[in-house]
Amino acid sequence: MTAVPSSLLRDLSALLGPKGLISDADRAPYERGYRYGAGRAAALIRPADVDQLRSVIRYCHAQDIRFFAQGANTGLVGASTPDDSEEQILISLGHMTAIETLDPLDRSMTVQAGARLSAINAAAAPHDLFFPIDLGADPSIGGMVATNTGGSRMMRYGDVRRNLLGLEVVLPDQDATLLSNLTGLRKDNSGLDWKHLFVGTSGAFGLVTRARIELHAVPRRTAAALVVPQTQAAVPHIIGLLENALGDSLTACEGMSRRAMQAAFDHNPALRRPFGGDIPDYAILVELGTSLSDRIMPDLDGILVDILGSACEGPAALVQDVLFGRAADFWAIRHSISDGVAAMGQVIAFDISVQRSALPAFRAAAIDLIEREFPQLILCDFGHCGDGGDHFNLVWPNDIGPAREDRAPMIARLRTALYDLITTEFHGSFSAEHGLGPYNQGFYDRLKSAPERQLTAAIKDRMDPKNLVGNIRFERGSLSPAPPPTA
Ligand SMILES: Cc1cc2nc3c(=O)[nH]c(=O)nc-3n(C[C@H](O)[C@H](O)[C@H](O)COP(=O)(O)OP(=O)(O)OC[C@H]3O[C@@H](n4cnc5c(N)ncnc54)[C@H](O)[C@@H]3O)c2cc1C
DSSP states (O other), X not given: OOOOOTTHHHHHHHHHOGGGBOOGGGOHHHHBOSSSOBOXXXXXXXXXXXXXXXXXXXXXXXXXXXXXXXXXXXXXSXXXXXXXXXXXXXXXXXTOOOEEEEETTTTEEEEETTOBHHHHHHHHGGGTEEOOOOOSSXXXXXXXXXXXXXXXXXXXXXXXXXXEEXXXXXXXXXXXXXXXXXXXXXXXXXXXXXXXXXXXXXXXXXXXXXXXXXXXXXXXXXXXXXXXXXXXXXXXXXXXXXXXXXXGGEEEEEEEEHHHHHHHHHHOTTSOOTTTTOOOXXXXXXXXXXXXXXXXXXXXXXXXXXXXXXXXXXXXXXXXEXXXXXXXXXXXXXXXXXXXXXXXXXXXXXXXXXXXXXXXXXHHHHHHHHHHHOTTOEEOOEEOGGGTEEEOOEEEETTSSSOGGGOHHHHHHHHHHHHHIIIIISOOBSOSSSOOOGGGHHHHHHHSOHHHHHHHHHXXXXXXXXXXBSSOOOOOSOOOOOOOOOO
């Protein structure tokens, strides 16, 4: 790789005009990630359109300059920020945000890559439609495609992949080839459905410039409950019971451990406290929604009362307690957890998934490991238990030593032990929904099988022969296991 030319900023300015460059004074929010990643780019640019973007990519290819895309910079694996080489160009999609078409009959929308989730939903709302990826951040569609965002209502609506009808991308090759299929067809088996190569691959194969997405009817009515299971082992059975009885009116099942809920209440005193002073070990936020018309509107609250009421009865009862209330109050607790946990100390986050039926056994084994080997840590896990996901977050309290700068070896040991447990004993994922980035590169190298990594590297070679785009390294030669990363 050659060093960036001294004429870089002049050259970029000639390609993009003065509005296309982000000034030094405005760098900070682009160069630091939400959770991981901080570095310095050789230049930060914001192309106005696809033509400008392609001219920059052709230039980077000719000059051997590395680059990567940034959307809203809400990614959680350090992939959306530069490394510290000062040799990468950060390409923000922040000027390519238009909602280009909205077709209520086809229930689809074509948007530019920088469009934010909130803007997409604001445009869809007058048609009683929405894009059903639901999370506590406001990402761009390009970033959501690149990470295949899941979110809280994934068990009902699926992830981004399931709601993606078409894509336009620019490849990192000599011509900055434009690949586009935005027809929005729901059935098309006339050849390779190549858009999937760009979903969940962290922008490593090319830059998304436009997407055609599927919209859904906004639920006309919702109902919610907090369900306290009798035991941890009952959790998948409760979810199965609800799913069988409610079909696709079941929109979310979010698990919250006692310490996670406590952290939310401590941090946000304005929250309603449904349990009084006695927070249970675990609760599931259950949400139902229906878009059926007023004439055939089912009594969602009544249905929920009936099903959960009977699950509380008898010697084999699955449910210990149920609290009914406003969905907004329950979601406020769920969405306060991240900030509450962060306020407790150093968060060591794990975005994992296992088969839903294996979640109780995984939690038991992981809790056992933590208590045995890392007793100073407090487990504050929560997450999308309806689809087998768990944000298995541990907190190292501020008042327990050693100091943060001396904790790295212990945290590295913890990460290795937990990811090994998840992948080898439970056949789970070390990155359930946040994708790949420098944070988990070492685990990818070590825990993904060699044939899977080899295939990925071969596709990468074809798409990006000079290995210029993205922040992930795909091995080209031998695929011997890499050492575990440090914290
Ligand atoms: C509070 C909070 C809650 C979250 N909850 C969830 C959750 O419930 N579920 C979930 O799945 N995620 C969640 N996330 C993670 C995050 O929001 C997603 O990964 C997000 O969709 C990334 O979108 P972005 O626009 O912010 O992308 P960025 O952070 O800017 O980039 C992320 C990756 O996408 C690439 N990229 C960005 N734009 C493009 C493009 N146009 N073309 C090609 N590659 C591109 C980047 O290079 C990088 O590799 C959460 C994050 C936060 C901060």
